[in-house]
Amino acid sequence: MGETRATSQAVRDSGLPPVITCREPGSFARGVMAERHPALIKQVREAFPYGPRQLRALDALLHEVVHGVVEPLGFGSPDRELWLARGREHFGRPWFDAPFLWAESYFYRRLLEAVGYVDEGPWQGVDPFAPFKRAELRGGTVEEELRALDDLVGLPAAERATALLRASLWGNRADLGFRGPAGETVPGEADPGLVADDSESLWALLAQDPAVTVAVIADNTGRELIPDLVLIDHLLEHGHADRVVLHVKPGPYYVSDATTADVVDCLRRLGRAPGEAGRIGGRVWQAMSTGRLDVRTHAFFCAPYPYERMPEDLRAELGTAGLTILKGDLNYRRLVGDRLWPATTPFADLTAYFPGSVAALRTLKSDVVVGLDPQTLEGLRSGRAWRTSGTHALIQVRAQPGGPALSAPPRTG
Numbered sequence: 001m002g003e004t005r006a007t008s009q010a011v012r013d014s015g016l017p018p019v020i021t022c023r024e025p026g027s028f029a030r031g032v033m034a035e036r037h038p039a040l041i042k043q044v045r046e047a048f049p050y051g052p053r054q055l056r057a058l059d060a061l062l063h064e065v066v067h068g069v070v071e072p073l074g075f076g077s078p079d080r081e082l083w084l085a086r087g088r089e090h091f092g093r094p095w096f097d098a099p100f101l102w103a104e105s106y107f108y109r110r111l112l113e114a115v116g117y118v119d120e121g122p123w124q125g126v127d128p129f130a131p132f133k134r135a136e137l138r139g140g141t142v143e144e145e146l147r148a149l150d151d152l153v154g155l156p157a158a159e160r161a162t163a164l165l166r167a168s169l170w171g172n173r174a175d176l177g178f179r180g181p182a183g184e185t186v187p188g189e190a191d192p193g194l195v196a197d198d199s200e201s202l203w204a205l206l207a208q209d210p211a212v213t214v215a216v217i218a219d220n221t222g223r224e225l226i227p228d229l230v231l232i233d234h235l236l237e238h239g240h241a242d243r244v245v246l247h248v249k250p251g252p253y254y255v256s257d258a259t260t261a262d263v264v265d266c267l268r269r270l271g272r273a274p275g276e277a278g279r280i281g282g283r284v285w286q287a288m289s290t291g292r293l294d295v296r297t298h299a300f301f302c303a304p305y306p307y308e309r310m311p312e313d314l315r316a317e318l319g320t321a322g323l324t325i326l327k328g329d330l331n332y333r334r335l336v337g338d339r340l341w342p343a344t345t346p347f348a349d350l351t352a353y354f355p356g357s358v359a360a361l362r363t364l365k366s367d368v369v370v371g372l373d374p375q376t377l378e379g380l381r382s383g384r385a386w387r388t389s390g391t392h393a394l395i396q397v398r399a400q401p402g403g404p405a406l407s408a409p410p411r412t413g
């Protein structure tokens with residue numbers, strides 16, 4: 001409990017706990033900036049027959065990230081001014097000094113610049129992470145996971161719902177930023193006991209109004225998005241939602257984050273699978289064509305800010321949803337704020353600003369965690385790097401204040 005008390009005191013003294021940066025040697029954030037990003041640049045470099053211009057730009061970015069200072073986007077970049085305004089105080093300073101959230105987000109923007117993704121030219125629109133995403137979709141693990149859907153067919157609806165929710169949750173472990181673009185680092189064994197589990201509240205919220213729209217803010221494609229689509233199909237088929245809006249990234253980001261093109265690839269993969277997976281793929285495709293599943297995107301999903309700073313149009317849009325489900329670690333960091341919160345800080349307090357009811361489905365892959373009860377935290381302390389290794393997961397829910405009481409009805413689906 002010592003750490004909690006000490007940090008809580010710091011929160012009381014300073015108002016807010018420190019924003020995470022990459023400054024601290026040995027910290028998780030430092031490792032991402034000093035090791036993962038350079039490794040990613042090398043892997044992208046080898047994945048395409050880029051010309052000298054792209055190769056030079058990638059090498060310069062690698063050098064800059066580790067040894068140099070943050071440089072602005074080139075003069076030709078359409079969002080150069082936008083990024084200058086977003087980070088005036090970080091330019092000309094070491095990357096390690098900037099907030100982790102800002103530095104990671106800007107790193108991905110610079111990587112896209114280096115490979116010519118945005119600028120007019122032959123590499124415009126060519127997703128530098130596509131080879132890794134495609135390899136995962138073709139792989140044996142996806143095939144096994146799709147086949148396993150047949151085993152759920154005969155299950156009572158509530159059991160099936162629990163299994164699908166868990167599959168969507170643990171799908172988040174498979175992100176290619178965390179495991180390396182080639183999926184090389186296998187995370188330790190998953191701990192099935194969640195560190196926080198508000199799933200009953202989640203189902204209770206979904207039972208309140210079958211005419212509701214559910215928003216899902218997606219995270220990774222492939223092994224995460226496929227179970228997300230399967231869960232969405234379940235919500236639509238079993239009267240938990242009348243309509244689902246799936247929010248994806250407007251462009252490649254954090255290696256495997258899902259874009260519209262990735263949704264299409266995943267749907268194709270589902271649709272050509274035999275058995276239940278194929279049937280689900282067909283239904284989801286159909287749901288898109290009738291508008292019951294609406295795929296949308298917003299520039300803010302690639303912005304270097306917490307959701308507390310979301311623009312009015314996005315706030316209004318999410319405010320119309322009965323529930324917003326946020327997938328993954330980055331969305332969690334952006335939801336509660338990328339700070340060294342005491343782990344027992346109430347989730348509801350930090351998400352009170354969010355429009356409507358909100359649920360986070362996330363495996364733990366960075367230092368941020370809130371909403372744990374003190375006993376759970378005590379038990380975890382003796383373990384390994386539970387905050388960052390992807391072995392632990394949580395489901396946290398905050399119902400809209402003033403909404404109907406959350407008593408869990410008997411579940412049928």
Ligand SMILES: O=P(O)(O)OC[C@@]1(O)O[C@H](CO)[C@@H](O)[C@@H]1O
Nearest residue numbers: 032175177178328329330365366
């Ligand atoms: O949002 P996701 O896909 O669950 O996780 C993204 C992530 O792997 O990327 C960062 C490292 O680059 C970590 O903060 C985080 O764990």
